[in-house]
Amino acid sequence: MTILVTGATGNVGRLVVARLVEAGERVRALTRSPGSAGLPDGVEVVRGDLDEPATLETALDGVERMYLFPVAQTAREVVGLAKLAGVRRVVVLSSAAVTGGHDTDFHLPVERAVEDSGLEWTHVRPGEFMLNKLWLWGPSVRAASVVHEPFPDEAWCPVHEGDIAEVATAALLEDGHHGRAYDLNGPELISRREQVRAIAAAIGRDVRLDVPTPEQARRIYREQGGFAADNADFLLGFEDYSGNESDPESMTEPAPTAGAPLPTAEQVTGRPARTFAQWAHDHAADFR
Structure with a gap:
């Protein structure tokens, strides 16, 4: 085959x-x-x-x-x-x-x-890729051990790219997945502030958290170039998923509740989904 x-x-x-x-x-x-x-x-x-x-x-x-x-x-x-x-x-x-x-x-x-x-x-x-934080924060962590993040206490359940790949591979190789749509998230609700701490622990040095306004962050991301510049307006709430203008104040989304956990790769693979700390360890060299 x-x-x-x-x-x-x-x-x-x-x-x-x-x-x-x-x-x-x-x-x-x-x-x-x-x-x-x-x-x-x-x-x-x-x-x-x-x-x-x-x-x-x-x-x-x-x-x-x-x-x-x-x-x-x-x-x-x-x-x-x-x-x-x-x-x-x-x-x-x-x-x-x-x-x-x-x-x-x-x-x-x-x-x-x-x-x-x-x-x-x-x-x-x-859902949200953990990898986004490498493309968004990696340049400033490598250059100055700093993360510029205007919404440090915003929390979600980002997913490890390895979990996504394992679910896709299972669907390719195994029977029983036909007609299914698998939503994938990480196993934990984690704020961006906590994500910065996890990255600092993985690379073994302090990483300062700078909290600019959304407008200031947009300028920083555009100057940074690459992924940050290309996605600044969407990531900071200045535009919606379809590219229409929106207000950064609308960025806040309801967090998952303890009684309603989001679906993860474990429901397909039978193995616990990877945490953000695991992801930060996996990519420590990319942040140094």
């Missing part, structure tokens, strides 16, 4: 590839740049681009199952080509924002394209 992993060099796709290889599966990895993919030995790396479905013919040949990175604009064409090529099962990397009704433009069209195809499908819907 050949399994195609699209977005194979992404933060989750790369881990899906590794877990499939560990399971002894034949893996084909789709990437725009095969020469710099850096994937495990034995993986068949092919060039292709989900933005250009015509480039996928070779990648889809002989594939039975597929992990699908979400590209809304071409999803129906890509899924149609996959079905014609003989793909029977598709696992979609989606978002918990679909469950909450916030996402109608990005992940939802991909989910619907797969469901309408008649293929076996599973949607993996992670």
